[in-house]
Amino acid sequence: METLASLLHTSPATAWMAVKVLMAFGLIMGIAPPLTWAERRGSAMIQDRIGPNRAALFGKIRILGLVQALADGVKFFFKEDLVPPHANKRLFWLAPLLAFVPAMLGFAVIPMGRSFLSGGTEYHLSLLDPGNGMGMLFPMAVGAMAVYGILVAAWSSNNKWAILGGMRASAQMVSYEVGLSLAVIAIFMVTGGYDPHEIVKAQQGTFLGVLPNWYVFRQPFGFLVFFVCMFAEANRLPFDFAEGESEIVAGFHIEYGSMKFALIGLAEYGHILGASALITTMYLGGWGIPFVADHGQIPVIVTFLVFLTKVIALCLVFIWVRWTLPRFRYDQLMNLGWKKLLPISMANLLYFAYRMRG
Amino acid sequence: MNPAAPFLPVLILIALASVVAVAILALSGWLLPKLKPNNPQDAKLLPFECGVPPVQEGARHRYSVKFYLVAMLFILFDVEAAFLLPWAVTYKAHAWTFWAMLSFMATLLVGFIYAWGKGALDWER
Numbered sequence: 001m002e003t004l005a006s007l008l009h010t011s012p013a014t015a016w017m018a019v020k021v022l023m024a025f026g027l028i029m030g031i032a033p034p035l036t037w038a039e040r041r042g043s044a045m046i047q048d049r050i051g052p053n054r055a056a057l058f059g060k061i062r063i064l065g066l067v068q069a070l071a072d073g074v075k076f077f078f079k080e081d082l083v084p085p086h087a088n089k090r091l092f093w094l095a096p097l098l099a100f101v102p103a104m105l106g107f108a109v110i111p112m113g114r115s116f117l118s119g120g121t122e123y124h125l126s127l128l129d130p131g132n133g134m135g136m137l138f139p140m141a142v143g144a145m146a147v148y149g150i151l152v153a154a155w156s157s158n159n160k161w162a163i164l165g166g167m168r169a170s171a172q173m174v175s176y177e178v179g180l181s182l183a184v185i186a187i188f189m190v191t192g193g194y195d196p197h198e199i200v201k202a203q204q205g206t207f208l209g210v211l212p213n214w215y216v217f218r219q220p221f222g223f224l225v226f227f228v229c230m231f232a233e234a235n236r237l238p239f240d241f242a243e244g245e246s247e248i249v250a251g252f253h254i255e256y257g258s259m260k261f262a263l264i265g266l267a268e269y270g271h272i273l274g275a276s277a278l279i280t281t282m283y284l285g286g287w288g289i290p291f292v293a294d295h296g297q298i299p300v301i302v303t304f305l306v307f308l309t310k311v312i313a314l315c316l317v318f319i320w321v322r323w324t325l326p327r328f329r330y331d332q333l334m335n336l337g338w339k340k341l342l343p344i345s346m347a348n349l350l351y352f353a354y355r356m357r358g
Numbered sequence: 359m360n361p362a363a364p365f366l367p368v369l370i371l372i373a374l375a376s377v378v379a380v381a382i383l384a385l386s387g388w389l390l391p392k393l394k395p396n397n398p399q400d401a402k403l404l405p406f407e408c409g410v411p412p413v414q415e416g417a418r419h420r421y422s423v424k425f426y427l428v429a430m431l432f433i434l435f436d437v438e439a440a441f442l443l444p445w446a447v448t449y450k451a452h453a454w455t456f457w458a459m460l461s462f463m464a465t466l467l468v469g470f471i472y473a474w475g476k477g478a479l480d481w482e483r
Contacts, residue, residue, distance in 0.1 A: 021370050025378075077386055080395045085403050086416065093387070097379045104375035108368050127367040137443070138368070159405040160417040171425055174432040181439035189446040254406055258394075259386030263379060331480075334428075338479045342435070342470075349442075350463065356449065357456035 016123050024107040024127055031312070032269035033069040039319050041065065046323040076262040084157070084255050091156030096256070096263035099149025103267035105142045106274020109135060111196050113287045113304035114295050125287075125304065126196065135194035139278055140181065143233055146271060147173045150235075150242055153264065154252040165251025168330065169242035172232055175334060176239075179341035180229035183222040186349045187215055187282055189356070200286035205293040212290035216283040219352065223283045225345040230275040232337070235268065237322040241330060276314035284310050427478050438466050 008015050037052065041064070044051025052068040061067065083092055113125035124130065128138065147170055154166020188194055191202045199215075207213040216223045232239040243251040253264050280286055287307040288295065295303060328336070405412050445459055473479060
């Protein structure tokens with residue numbers, strides 16, 4: 001750390017801050033394009049097709065079609081950038097920005113690895129150091145911001161499909177936020193704090209002798225609610241009512257093209273990554289290695305790789321679910337949110353509160 | 359120490375994301391248009407409705423989204439969550455507050471059961 005800082009002529013704290021910010025941003029920007037490729041290849045595998053495999057660098061390097069992600073990026077830049085005359089120009093330009101920025105904050109407070117000592121100072125692998133009293137409230141607040149991008153895009157497009165999609169998205173997000181927050185409160189209660197570092201620490205060791213001490217095993221019903229709500233918050237199938245290709249064509253981004261569309265698309269994959277990181281931290285032990293109670297001797301890079309493995313595995317689950325389940329009907333979505341998930345998460349909270357009572 | 363200091367990295371991340379997004383939009387919207395096609399046509403500029411000419415002008419009409427009740431219920435339960443959050447983090451040290459909290463939850467639960475019974479949660483009504 002000191003060598004890096006002296007190379008950059010700054011203090012170690014500043015250098016570390018720059019590293020952290022670049023990591024949180026670079027992880028999402030770096031994983032999202034390959035994730036689009038994984039989505040298309042994965043869907044092709046599930047549907048017994050081939051999927052993108054033609055794009056090649058210099059006519060040779062294909063890497064299983066991974067170059068397609070690069071080609072898509074270049075193509076987006078050179079597509080006609082049409083702003084329809086019936087749209088509100090300013091809001092139409094603002095919407096991709098509003099969608100993109102909250103999505104890029106997915107890793108903002110997530111601890112991505114073990115904290116370590118270097119030169120007498122403790123460094124944390126998360127943008128928010130422990131002990132400031134906010135912790136996991138931040139990703140929940142930012143997650144709620146995501147609906148603004150969709151609503152502004154829908155409204156400014158002045159298109160019937162778009163507005164229908166935006167309305168659906170807002171009602172859906174609002175309905176699933178309730179069950180989500182009650183499920184999360186049960187975690188905060190058992191941990192005794194909002195802090196993601198504490199939540200990860202509370203999940204180390206073994207549970208019942210045979211399972212990792214993760215909240216997914218200790219609060220399976222809370223996990224179920226949180227997991228389902230994360231699909232709804234990320235607007236993924238089976239809950240992608242904002243887009244619903246077969247019903248409202250492409251929903252809120254129907255009038256978008258070129259790089260504005262690419263930003264909205266990146267935001268979607270950013271939300272998947274953010275949701276995976278949240279699930280990992282809250283329920284799957286974060287950067288903790290299963291069954292290991294003391295991480296003091298394990299290299300920081302190993303804990304980081306463990307975290308990354310869990311996040312990417314969850315992203316693949318998101319893709320797997322998308323191409324396996326059909327879309328819900330809208331009344332089914334509302335029934336599930338209000339009549340099933342909300343009572344389950346309430347009962348989950350009350351059960352754990354009752355067990356801890358004085 | 360400045361109370362905002364711990365949040366500095368998060369603020370920098372927000373700034374970085376905004377700058378990148380604005381740069382991408384600027385590049386695509388102002389610098390590249392000379393290189394990309396630009397031939398708007400009447401049909402292309404219509405609102406997209408699956409190839410059918412739009413029946414009405416604009417799209418901002420009234421929709422029955424039954425949003426009102428959902429929004430009301432959401433505010434109720436979100437405020438409940440907001441009350442529960444500070445209680446949840448201190449519950450370990452104040453475990454005797456369980457019954458007090460249960461009375462609060464029970465009040466809400468009665469309201470929830472009432473709304474359910476009244477059919478406020480039925481979408482297709």
